[in-house]
Amino acid sequence: MAEVKFENIVKEFEDANKGKVLAVNDANFVVHDKEFLVFVGPSGCGKTTSLRMVAGLERQTSGDIYIGDRLVNKVHPKDRDIAMVFQDYALYPHMTIRENLAFGLKNLKTPKAEIEKKITEAASILSIENLLDRKPRELSGGQKQRIAVGRAIVRNPSVFLFDEPLSNLDAKLRVQMRVELSELHKRLGATIIYVTHDQVEAMTLGQRIVVMNAGKIQQIATPEELYENPNNMFVAGFIGSPPMNFAKARLEGNQLHTATHTFTVPKGKLVGYKKYDGKEVIMGIRPEDILSTQLMPSVPTENVIKANLKVVEHLGAELLIYFDIGNDQLTGRVSADAKYKPLTQVDLYFNLKKMQLFDPE
Numbered sequence: 001m002a003e004v005k006f007e008n009i010v011k012e013f014e015d016a017n018k019g020k021v022l023a024v025n026d027a028n029f030v031v032h033d034k035e036f037l038v039f040v041g042p043s044g045c046g047k048t049t050s051l052r053m054v055a056g057l058e059r060q061t062s063g064d065i066y067i068g069d070r071l072v073n074k075v076h077p078k079d080r081d082i083a084m085v086f087q088d089y090a091l092y093p094h095m096t097i098r099e100n101l102a103f104g105l106k107n108l109k110t111p112k113a114e115i116e117k118k119i120t121e122a123a124s125i126l127s128i129e130n131l132l133d134r135k136p137r138e139l140s141g142g143q144k145q146r147i148a149v150g151r152a153i154v155r156n157p158s159v160f161l162f163d164e165p166l167s168n169l170d171a172k173l174r175v176q177m178r179v180e181l182s183e184l185h186k187r188l189g190a191t192i193i194y195v196t197h198d199q200v201e202a203m204t205l206g207q208r209i210v211v212m213n214a215g216k217i218q219q220i221a222t223p224e225e226l227y228e229n230p231n232n233m234f235v236a237g238f239i240g241s242p243p244m245n246f247a248k249a250r251l252e253g254n255q256l257h258t259a260t261h262t263f264t265v266p267k268g269k270l271v272g273y274k275k276y277d278g279k280e281v282i283m284g285i286r287p288e289d290i291l292s293t294q295l296m297p298s299v300p301t302e303n304v305i306k307a308n309l310k311v312v313e314h315l316g317a318e319l320l321i322y323f324d325i326g327n328d329q330l331t332g333r334v335s336a337d338a339k340y341k342p343l344t345q346v347d348l349y350f351n352l353k354k355m356q357l358f359d360p361e
């Protein structure tokens with residue numbers, strides 16, 4: 001098994017219409033041996049390009065890529081000891097599943113008996129023994145996805161690369177496969193780089209997450225760290241569901257003035273925010289840190305606002321509530337026990353211990 005390292009990786013494409021496209025802009029990171037690292041970011045931010053450069057399917061414009069101790073800039077894809085699982089599974093339609101699994105190994109001139117052994121092992125790990133003699137068209141999306149993973153497993157690579165492998169599956173199957181992939185990672189003890197645009201998938205699968213936007217790495221951190229201490233508004237607004245709320249404000253000492261309300265910032269929370277004193281800032285507060293005072297044992301004396309609820313959405317155990325502070329639209333996520341109704345006024349407590357401040361854009 002192996003670590004993967006990007007040093008000052010830049011990738012520029014020459015696009016017929018758009019001219020030069022900077023797909024990856026000076027990326028630096030290390031994926032540790034046996035780590036499950038997730039790349040996450042909106043469509044077009046450079047995730048697939050990054051993965052394809054690890055695989056050697058795309059050559060970087062500048063910078064160095066290492067797999068293990070080996071500088072692989074000039075190493076052919078088939079000699080990089082990696083296996084990639086694609087979003088569309090890329091199975092050969094005319095071959096049986098067994099032949100699909102054997103294909104890569106045959107190319108590597110693996111002895112027949114060993115190929116059989118590896119297929120039997122992978123089939124057992126993935127519970128696909130009963131599918132081996134079928135053709136891809138006879139399988140469901142979830143089953144095809146398993147075969148695509150199986151094809152990677154039989155190669156026993158140092159590094160697994162996954163490009164949005166679950167995005168063609170329905171929601172329920174996606175959750176199930178997510179759990180299976182986590183278990184598979186533990187079982188194989190492999191280094192995995194996994195790309196997705198889905199922040200929930202990233203947060204649940206990744207031991208560490210690389211957040212990308214417009215070709216630039218925004219933050220590399222554990223899920224907890226991304227949630228608690230986002231580097232900037234992009235990360236704060238990308239992680240969490242629904243994402244963090246933002247409101248224009250001005251900080252004066254420990255008072256945070258928005259267009260319509262004044263909040264008191266707890267002392268400990270001001271550490272690191274001195275630079276904003278007397279300045280315009282953006283207050284970030286997560287929907288789950290806005291609470292219904294009805295459900296609190298005692299109503300706090302500060303940081304409670306009256307909010308006019310525009311819309312209330314039922315999620316079952318929780319409600320999503322929508323209201324405005326000045327021109328900023330906010331979302332709260334409160335327990336359904338609050339029994340809130342739209343077009344009513346309610347008291348909401350803002351847990352400022354959990355707020356973040358950001359530079360205005």
Ligand code: ADP
Nearest residue numbers: 013014015021023042043044045046047048049
């Ligand atoms: P993601 O996987 O995050 O959606 P990609 O890595 O596929 O993003 O693409 C990053 C950027 O590079 C996009 O602007 C995309 O249009 C551009 N791009 C990707 N591949 C090519 C290519 N072969 N030619 C020109 N532009 C490309």
Ligand code: MG
Nearest residue numbers: 044047048049
């Ligand atoms: Mg992509």
